[in-house]
Structure formats: structure tokens, C-alpha cells
Amino acid sequence: MNYWFFFSYARLDRDDFLKKFFEDLKASVRDLSGELDEDEVGFFDAEGIEPGAQWPETLAGALQSSRAFVSLFSPTYFQKEYCGKEWTVFCQRQEQFAKEHGVAPGLILPVLWMPESSLPKLPPSVGDIQYKHDDFGAEYAKRGLKQLIKISKFKDDYLAFVEALAGRIVAAVKGHGLPPLPNLPSLDKIPSAFHLQAAAQADAPLLPITSPGPRYVQFVYVAENNSRMSELRKKLDGYGPEGGKDWKPFTPAVNRFVASMALEVIAQHDFFYDDIQWKDDLIEELEKAEDEKKIVVLVVDTWTLNIKERQEILRKYDDRSFVNCVVLIPWNDLDEEAQQYRETLEGLVKQVFFKRMKRFGGEHSFLYPISSSEDFKNGLVTALYKTRDLILEQIQIEGLSRTLEPKIRPIMTGSGG
Numbered sequence: 001m002n003y004w005f006f007f008s009y010a011r012l013d014r015d016d017f018l019k020k021f022f023e024d025l026k027a028s029v030r031d032l033s034g035e036l037d038e039d040e041v042g043f044f045d046a047e048g049i050e051p052g053a054q055w056p057e058t059l060a061g062a063l064q065s066s067r068a069f070v071s072l073f074s075p076t077y078f079q080k081e082y083c084g085k086e087w088t089v090f091c092q093r094q095e096q097f098a099k100e101h102g103v104a105p106g107l108i109l110p111v112l113w114m115p116e117s118s119l120p121k122l123p124p125s126v127g128d129i130q131y132k133h134d135d136f137g138a139e140y141a142k143r144g145l146k147q148l149i150k151i152s153k154f155k156d157d158y159l160a161f162v163e164a165l166a167g168r169i170v171a172a173v174k175g176h177g178l179p180p181l182p183n184l185p186s187l188d189k190i191p192s193a194f195h196l197q198a199a200a201q202a203d204a205p206l207l208p209i210t211s212p213g214p215r216y217v218q219f220v221y222v223a224e225n226n227s228r229m230s231e232l233r234k235k236l237d238g239y240g241p242e243g244g245k246d247w248k249p250f251t252p253a254v255n256r257f258v259a260s261m262a263l264e265v266i267a268q269h270d271f272f273y274d275d276i277q278w279k280d281d282l283i284e285e286l287e288k289a290e291d292e293k294k295i296v297v298l299v300v301d302t303w304t305l306n307i308k309e310r311q312e313i314l315r316k317y318d319d320r321s322f323v324n325c326v327v328l329i330p331w332n333d334l335d336e337e338a339q340q341y342r343e344t345l346e347g348l349v350k351q352v353f354f355k356r357m358k359r360f361g362g363e364h365s366f367l368y369p370i371s372s373s374e375d376f377k378n379g380l381v382t383a384l385y386k387t388r389d390l391i392l393e394q395i396q397i398e399g400l401s402r403t404l405e406p407k408i409r410p411i412m413t414g415s416g417g
Helices: 016-033 057-065 081-101 138-143 145-150 152-175 196-200 258-268 282-291 308-319 336-340 342-352 354-360 373-403
Strands: 005-008 042-044 069-073 108-112 216-222 272-275 295-300 325-330 366-370
Touching: 005 016, 005 081, 016 042, 016 145, 016 152, 057 081, 069 081, 081 108, 108 152, 138 145, 138 152, 145 152, 216 258, 258 272, 258 295, 258 373, 282 295, 282 308, 282 325, 295 308, 295 373, 308 342, 308 354, 325 373, 336 342, 342 354, 354 366, 366 373
Parallel strands: 005 042, 005 069, 069 108, 216 272, 216 295, 295 325, 325 366
Antiparallel strands: none
16 A cells, blocks of 8 residues: 555554544545545554564555655654664665655654653764654644643644644655665664664774663662651552552552552663662762762652651752762642642752752753653653763763873973983
């Protein structure tokens, strides 16, 4: 089939919101194009690619025949090798067209599925392709499309985006007829466009990295147990007998342990998980993690900040500039008691993390408030990748400094003849 567009996405991102977007876009493209066969409007791979050397027949046919390529930018998308292979095939088709006609058709149309701030550094192969346009709206650029679907007040922004993208697809397709590749290489012979740089650098001399730290993530869960918390508040649903990782910050909307949500993200993105038990010598533990180049994530309950000994240690943390550490502070909008004392709790956060908020407010290393489990996972992904990049940059600089010889020799004193 000659599909109007191929819908490229990471399978881990597939949910009802993603399916709704595909169906709405397909309907809008059909309306604008006048396509009579609804089945030929958009291709959505519901099966996924199994490990092997060959493309699934249906998927291969769609990659070869689809006239435009819609890709959903998310942190997960750029980690998936098969998504990068799909991008490569469509890029090769565009390059073939450009060689024959002397013009690049512009039929790759990215969609900002998650907020731009959550994305890793874009691979060179995709960095120059525009994914923000004036007619897509300011809210889209700020929040990503998934948020526009989820939040009812952005319904008009979402519908306007779908119409604008559909119009762009139809106009681009009508202006250029993209041919298939003469021979589609086997799956194992197609490189991932998202991993080309890593492959190219595989044989390059590397600075010595003695620690596997950036792949290791240590979590500190700053949440008291239900017994201690009963002295501070009435609502105890989210607190367990042990405290820490058995805290459920978004109950009753999402009745999951905070550690369970963290582990889900760690598993999806191939990091290694560990946790640090709360101790009076926490700062020493953080210093050790810094030396070992490990990422540390502190997940903090606002109510627990009422406890003096917790405050004192976290203020010591706030005085330090740990490059490897990030703070995530959930806020449950469905917690009526928290809403009642919101001003007091916000004041505690500002007191304890005053310097962190001033230095890093709005960036990846201090995320507050995090108002849903989905935002928690997305924020954690952003924090992990951006912190990892900082640590790797630090390792490179340290390695480079060790290899540089001083260019000025020390001045010798004393008499000489």
C-alpha cells in the first residue's frame, strides 16, 4: 500500500494517548487528501520488530511505500535501535530522491511527543530537522504533544496541531513522489541513524575511564515511616512501616511505591539500580558516589522536611555543588491535607533547598513540583541522561588534564655559570 505516512514511535511509549493521536492524524490526513481508502492513510506497526536479520514483510513494505515519515520524539525513541533503523531507511529514500531531482523533499516530520527539556542531546543525523513551527503553537513547544492530549484545557491546541501537521503532510506528499529503494538491505545491515556517531567513535582513542559510574544510579528516598509521620499529619495512606522506598507519593491516583516507579525507568533505559539508606553521614555517601562518578537521585517528601534532623542534613547537601546529584520532589494534587498546608510546605522546600533552587531552578537537577507519576518518570529520564552527560564531560576533562604536559618549566633559582 502507498501509505500517506509511516508512524514511527518507540513501543514503550505506546499507550491510549499515542493511539488517539495516530487515529486523529489519520482522519485529518484522509479529510485533507480526499483519500478514499482509509487503510492507505497511515501505517501503524502494532506488532514490533522481533530480533533477527530480516524486516517483517508488512513493515518493510510500509517503509518502502509510505510517502511521509512521522516520528515521535521522546527520550525512549532515541534509545531504540530499530527506531533509528526506520529513520535510516527513510533518509536513504530521501537522499535518493535528492540525487535524482536536485532537491530535498522534506518528508520527515518529527513530532515533539515529550517536552523538549526531557530529550537527550539529539543525534547529528536528526539535529537539523525542524520539529517546532509557529503554526504548531507555543503550548506544543513547551509541553510536548502528549500533555496537550492529556490536559483538557489544551484540547483546542491539540486539535490545531493535528490539523497543521496533517496539512503539512498532504502538501509535502503532493509536492514530491518518493520512490522506494531499489533494494532494501536486510535488517542487520541497516545502521541506526541514532547510533552512527557512537559506531564511528568505536575505534577512536578514548580517554581512560576507570569507573563505570555513569551507568549506576543510587536513590535516596527521603520519606518517613507512617509511625513517625502520624505525629505530623492525619493522612497516612502513602506511607509504609519502613519509610523510604515504600512511600507511595501519588496515592490514590497511582497506588505504586516510589521505588517501583524508579526501577521501571532504570530498567527501560539500561542503567543499574542501587539505593542509599538514610544515614547521618549521608554527605559522606554522596561524596563517595561523586568520586565513583555515580548518579544520585534524592526523592523527597515535603512533609518529611518538617523533621529537624532531615532538614539539617539536606541543608548541608544544599551547600554543596554535587554535579552527580539531582533532587525530585513529588507533589500530590489529590492530597487535600497537602493542599491545605501548601504554603507552609512550599516554604519548607525553599528553606531547605534555597541555594539549589536559585542555582538550578527549572533545570534537570532540581525538579519541583512533580505532580503525577508520569511526570515523575519523564523527569527522572531527563535527569538521568543530562546528569550522565555532565559526568562524562567531567571524566573527559579530568582525563585530558592528566595527559597535558606543562608548557612552562619552573624557574630555577640560585647562581649558575
